[in-house]
Amino acid sequence: MSTPPATSEALSRRELDCELVDRLIGLIPATSGRTSTVYAPMTAEPLAVMPTSGLDDVEDAFAEARAAQSEWAALRPRARAAVLSDFHDLVLDEQQTLLDFIQCETGKARKHAFDEVLDTALVANYYARRGPGFLAPQRRTGAIPVLTQTRVLHQPKGVVGIISPWNYPLSMGVTDGLAAIMAGNAIVQKPDSQTPLTALLAVDLLHRAGMPRGLWQIVSGSGSVIGGAVIDHADFLCFTGSTATGKLVAQQAAARLVGCTLELGGKxxxxxxxxxxxxxxxxxxxxxxxxxxxxxxxxxxxxxxxxxxxxxxxxxxxxxxxxxxxxxxxxxxxxxxxxxxxxxxxxxxxxxxxxxxxxxxxxxxxxxxxxxxxxxxxxxxxxxxxxxxxxxxxxxxxxxxxxxxxxxxxxxxxxxxxxxxxxxxxxxxxxxxxxxxxxxxxxxxxxxxxxxxxxxxxxxxAPMGGMRDSGLNRRHGVEGLLKYTEPQTVAVQRLHGITAPAFLDDERFAMVATAGLRMLKLIGWS
Structure with a gap:
């Protein structure tokens, strides 16, 4: 293996914009008085001192997110899509800053950091273009031809909890959230303690793209404490990490009858x-x-x-x-x-x-x-x-x-x-x-x-996710968006109810209904 020649760009540590870092840290609700230090893997030198959120801060973050979510969900899907479209442009425009943050926090090579920029822009554009169609009311076959008109609506879950990993702090920290807010949800996210700055920078870009303040909250702290609190308050969970931790997340979510998506280990x-x-x-x-x-x-x-x-x-x-x-x-x-x-x-x-x-x-x-x-x-x-x-x-x-x-x-x-x-x-x-x-x-x-x-x-x-011990549920595609919604069936009955008319007794109604079912099968109605 070789070592690249030294150049003016080949630094072991890059100084991030201190003013920007301080502004991003200010987005974190944290009143505990405790802090933790983020270190640069390339050198093990400190990058930033992060405030630690307490349990009350997590509760407040969910309260603020819920308040913002009700107004956000009332917007037409195309208005929400416009935010994702502008975010796509900002990700590409601000990619050099994003690349610096990703590299500083993860230590990966720049071309691998760029994979995250590509992925995030791709997903943002996809849901901006296709999301409104996915969320449109869908006409379904009614109980009785002509007399029953049935539609399925897609209602947002509410506030989605995201617990994201350190290895892809932009891609894994943001793209699932883009689908969630496109669907009309708010987010409370706990990024990994080793890579919080990239997630904060992405939220800052979303604010610049027009996302309301308060809709996407970032809390900071250990997974065992703050992560557990996120699960306790969320209406749906998105977790990416180890299989062992994923099983614990699933158990905690199941105890509250809350759904989850888990992307876990692989071999x-x-x-x-x-x-x-x-x-x-x-x-x-x-x-x-x-x-x-x-x-x-x-x-x-x-x-x-x-x-x-x-x-x-x-x-x-x-x-x-x-x-x-x-x-x-x-x-x-x-x-x-x-x-x-x-x-x-x-x-x-x-x-x-x-x-x-x-x-x-x-x-x-x-x-x-x-x-x-x-x-x-x-x-x-x-x-x-x-x-x-x-x-x-x-x-x-x-x-x-x-x-x-x-x-x-x-x-x-x-x-x-x-x-x-x-x-x-x-x-x-x-x-x-x-x-x-x-x-x-x-x-x-x-x-x-x-x-x-x-x-x-x-x-x-197309859907992306794992089988067996590699996870549950899927990201990407229509599946990755609609998992953040509750399907709601709205059926309108016209002229006559689904019951025996006055001129038929129950036995004769059963005979007529039976003949009707045979006819519906014959003509291919389903």
Whole structure:
């Protein structure tokens, strides 16, 4: 792995606009008097001192959000869509500031921070254009032809609680919320304590785009305290994080009969079939395994190669891995940045050392890089990883991938389905019909053919989410919007009620109704 040459932009730490940071911090309701410090992963130096919200602050945030939500929900959907459309423009206009904030808080390479800008703008534009149509009253078949007119309305849930992760503080911190406010809801969000500034900056841009003050509240504090309080007050929950924590969130929400959407862990597999384009697959595998230093829920952690092309693929893949440029840089000259903190570094080291101790073979990487920064770790490739190794069964969430071979398609699919997760998968073949058949047999919420994750993720008109222990519910598409609404059926009955007319007794009415049902089936009425 190489280190990029020093340039005027290649700084280990970038000074953020102090006046802007202070203004953003002022958006947080916090009267507890306690504070916490946000540190820059690239250097472990402090970025900002954040006030901590207390339980009363969370309650006040929900009260203010509810007051704002009633007026917001009364607006026509196209008026709400206009805010999202203007926000799209601001995200693109202010992308350099957004990129600096994302990099400072996460330590990721700039091109991976830019993925968040792209995703956020894409989702904002999608719901701005399509949201009003999704929310329009829908005519449904009535009980009696002509006499019953039935429509379904989509009423907002109220105040949505969002608990967002540190790895994608803009994309995961904002895009679910865009669907929620498009649907007429308000939001109280608890961003991860390591990445609050990016979420605050996004809310500030939404204010500039015309979103009313108070509609989107940010509270600050530990997940066990403040996160729990958010769940206790929300009308719907959106959580992105670990499977273990997601199960606790689901239990707490269920106790209140509150719905939730959960995007949780993954142990995602990439299958390279014998007829795959090897160069394209190897190039994509590098992105799939090491984007954001592997700290991505849909990243590839298991690589299954047909034995017929295994050596050819490994040669192409390892050459690209060795050429990756690591470093603490705010320019575009690095390919991979830092892990988020000491805890994540410890997990990666433990998984690699455990695998090697149990017989895995190191093909690339496997070293911490303190010369670059406190939490840098080389992109690591393992082979012959035993099934009892931690990195086989558990999500590493770091720059580590294990290589396995297969000799039959059935074995490859069984291997991809091994374990408890089912978030994302990737299939590579020049025979698209064959690849589609394989994809349909993989138990994952998204499967990319001849891509690793971006094709499915960026198809924002289609649902995104996990199966099995990888989560519940979906983001993106119509599903990602209507989950934030309560469907309400409004039926208008004309001329005569659904009961026996005065000139028929109940027995004769039953006979007439039976004949009517047979006729409705005959003419295809449903």
């Amino acid at each position: 995602n597999a990439m299958l390279v079939l014998a007829d795959a384009d090897i160069d394209k697959a190897a190039e994509a595998a590098v992105r799939g395994c090491f984007s954001s230093a592997g700290q991505l829920c849909v990243s590839i952690e298991r690589l299954y190669l047909d034995e017929a092309i295994r050596e050819e693929f490994l040669s192409a893949f390892l050459a690209r891995v060795e050429a990756l440029r690591l470093g603490p840089s705010f320019d575009w000259n690095t390919d991979m940045g830092s892990l988020i903190n000491a805890g994540q570094l410890a997990t990666v080291r433990e998984h690699v050392e455990d695998a090697l101790g149990k017989g895995a073979v190191l093909l690339a990487g496997g070293r911490q890089r303190p010369d670059l920064g406190p939490y840098f770790y080389e992109p690591t490739v393992l082979a012959e990883t035993p099934h009892e190794a931690l990195c086989f069964t558990e999500e590493t969430f770091g720059p580590v991938v294990s290589i396995f071979g297969f000799t039959s398609e059935d074995d490859a699919i069984a291997n991809a389905n091994d374990g408890r997760y089912g978030l994302n998968a990737s299939v590579w073949s020049t025979d698209i019909t064959r690849a589609r058949s394989v994809a349909a047999r993989i138990k994952a919420g998204t499967v990319n053919i001849n891509e690793v994750y971006a094709a499915a993720w960026a198809s924002v008109d």
